[in-house]
Amino acid sequence: LPHPPPTPHLGKCVAFQALREWVAIESDSSNVLKRPDLHHMMEKAAQKLRLMGGMVELVDIGQQELPDGQTLALPKVVTAQFGSDPNKRTVCIYGHVDVQPAKMDDGWATDPYNLTDINGNLYGRGASDNKAPVLAWIHAVEAYQALHMELPVNVKFIIEGMEETGSNGLEDMIVAQRDIFFSDVDYIIISDCGWLSRRPALTYGTRGNCYFFAEVIEGPKQDLHSGVYGGTVIEPMTDLIGILDTLIDPNGKILIPGIREAVAPLSDEEWKMYQDIQFDLENYKNKIGVDQLMYNSKVDLLAHMWRYPTVSIHGIQGAFSDHGTKTVIPAKVVAKFSIRQVPNMDPAVVKKQVTDYLHLVFSKRKSPNKLKVTMVIGAKPWLADTQDPVFEAGKAAIKRVFNVDPDLIREGATIPIARTFQDVTGKSIIMMPIGGFDDGLHSQNEKMSRYNYIEGTKYFIAYLHEVSLIKKTSV
Numbered sequence: 288l289p290h291p292p293p294t295p296h297l298g299k300c301v302a303f304q305a306l307r308e309w310v311a312i313e314s315d316s317s318n319v320l321k322r323p324d325l326h327h328m329m330e331k332a333a334q335k336l337r338l339m340g341g342m343v344e345l346v347d348i349g350q351q352e353l354p355d356g357q358t359l360a361l362p363k364v365v366t367a368q369f370g371s372d373p374n375k376r377t378v379c380i381y382g383h384v385d386v387q388p389a390k391m392d393d394g395w396a397t398d399p400y401n402l403t404d405i406n407g408n409l410y411g412r413g414a415s416d417n418k419a420p421v422l423a424w425i426h427a428v429e430a431y432q433a434l435h436m437e438l439p440v441n442v443k444f445i446i447e448g449m450e451e452t453g454s455n456g457l458e459d460m461i462v463a464q465r466d467i468f469f470s471d472v473d474y475i476i477i478s479d480c481g482w483l484s485r486r487p488a489l490t491y492g493t494r495g496n497c498y499f500f501a502e503v504i505e506g507p508k509q510d511l512h513s514g515v516y517g518g519t520v521i522e523p524m525t526d527l528i529g530i531l532d533t534l535i536d537p538n539g540k541i542l543i544p545g546i547r548e549a550v551a552p553l554s555d556e557e558w559k560m561y562q563d564i565q566f567d568l569e570n571y572k573n574k575i576g577v578d579q580l581m582y583n584s585k586v587d588l589l590a591h592m593w594r595y596p597t598v599s600i601h602g603i604q605g606a607f608s609d610h611g612t613k614t615v616i617p618a619k620v621v622a623k624f625s626i627r628q629v630p631n632m633d634p635a636v637v638k639k640q641v642t643d644y645l646h647l648v649f650s651k652r653k654s655p656n657k658l659k660v661t662m663v664i665g666a667k668p669w670l671a672d673t674q675d676p677v678f679e680a681g682k683a684a685i686k687r688v689f690n691v692d693p694d695l696i697r698e699g700a701t702i703p704i705a706r707t708f709q710d711v712t713g714k715s716i717i718m719m720p721i722g723g724f725d726d727g728l729h730s731q732n733e734k735m736s737r738y739n740y741i742e743g744t745k746y747f748i749a750y751l752h753e754v755s756l757i758k759k760t761s762v
């Protein structure tokens with residue numbers, strides 16, 4: 288595929304300004320100190336939809352219980368509706384406006400909360416995940432309004448503020464709203480992921496995620512000088528590193544009994560689909576800056592990215608991690624790791640497998656310290672039927688705007704609520720990413736390209752038209 292043509296500088300363009308204002312809000316759902324910003328973000332999204340004439344509600348989804356037992360108000364969920372014509376199809380756009388943490392110290396080249404336009408890319412935390420895609424859908428509705436054109440379908444929005452931490456509280460709301468808000472919805476659309484390459488893509492599967500805390504506690508009552516006390520105490524950190532090292536081997540093989548056995552085997556059809564996808568391993572290596580990957584064949588790599596589980600160790604709370612050479616024995620350490628879920632894994636089973644296994648491994652160390660394992664996120668994988676007409680509509684809209692046929696891809700990451708939508712509402716779901724393959728989600732210098740933001744908006748406009756045609760052919 289050729290590089291996208293240059294998009295004019297956005298300057299004072301309303302789409303750019305809107306994204307700039309949204310990115311400026313530090314709506315980090317993982318940091319309780321940022322909760323007021325998150326509430327503000329939800330209000331701002333609601334206000335935007337209200338000003339467009341939508342029927343908007345801010346739905347209270349209750350409280351979040353924190354690990355220390357305290358409670359905190361969850362950000363309200365924004366729902367909006369444009370049109371209620373019973374003769375039209377109704378689509379529901381899901382998105383989120385919370386973000387992952389970001390600070391200059393992490394190595395950002397620009398202020399993560401000041402949207403910065405450099406060489407066709409708009410840099411800022413949440414630009415791609417998921418503020419610009421949510422805005423692109425809003426702009427799609429605005430475009431119809433600006434042209435005084437009737438929307439070809441009824442459009443609903445459901446926008447949450449806790450996606451990055453497991454969509455707390457949303458499942459209960461969806462269950463409660465199944466026969467109300469969702470009763471007339473035909474299709475649910477999610478645009479919270481990215482393309483695999485420069486070629487536009489439609490996504491038909493996501494991995495789930497089980498996120499664990501493993502705490503080694505009841506060691507020394509406070510941090511100790513490693514010279515003065517080292518050699519006399521059984522260090523919590525040594526215990527923790529020891530058990531973490533038993534989760535996965537250097538070849539990526541998960542060592543927790545039962546996990547690999549649960550995975551649905553790769554079918555010949557899947558193998559063929561992966562084989563047919565244009566994906567360059569060298570480009571991929573360059574993109575992430577490594578010389579060697581875990582697998583050397585395209586099919587193996589895609590399969591391990593999308594449809595096999597993996598263990599990732601994210602961090603250790605309580606560990607010394609600053610610059611310098613502090614010589615300390617941390618008294619209490621908490622490892623954070625997660626296991627991506629695929630069909631036919633079940634988070635409830637995985638929770639038991641991991642907890643039992645770590646306790647067994649820990650007991651063999653005969654340490655006087657104590658281990659506590661908690662699963663804080665348990666999100667299931669999602670898989671759609673690509674023969675569903677919503678995918679045909681997606682292909683047609685991509686063809687119209689980008690003049691190519693899309694890749695049909697899966698996503699290795701997790702959108703916790705996708706599977707809930709499927710199980711609770713029974714509606715067809717499609718993921719229509721507009722994020723670029725190199726947007727740097729959760730990473731330093733996250734960006735959304737101007738091209739993807741603007742062309743993505745056109746694609747959404749075209750999709751609303753295409754999805755309205757499903758009715759004409761199927762009635």
Ligand SMILES: CC(C)C[C@H](N)C(=O)NCC(=O)O
Pocket residue numbers: 416417450451479480481496698700701702728729
């Ligand atoms: C690319 C992902 C599906 C984007 C999503 N917003 C996300 O980051 N989910 C959380 C995760 O850890 O996968």
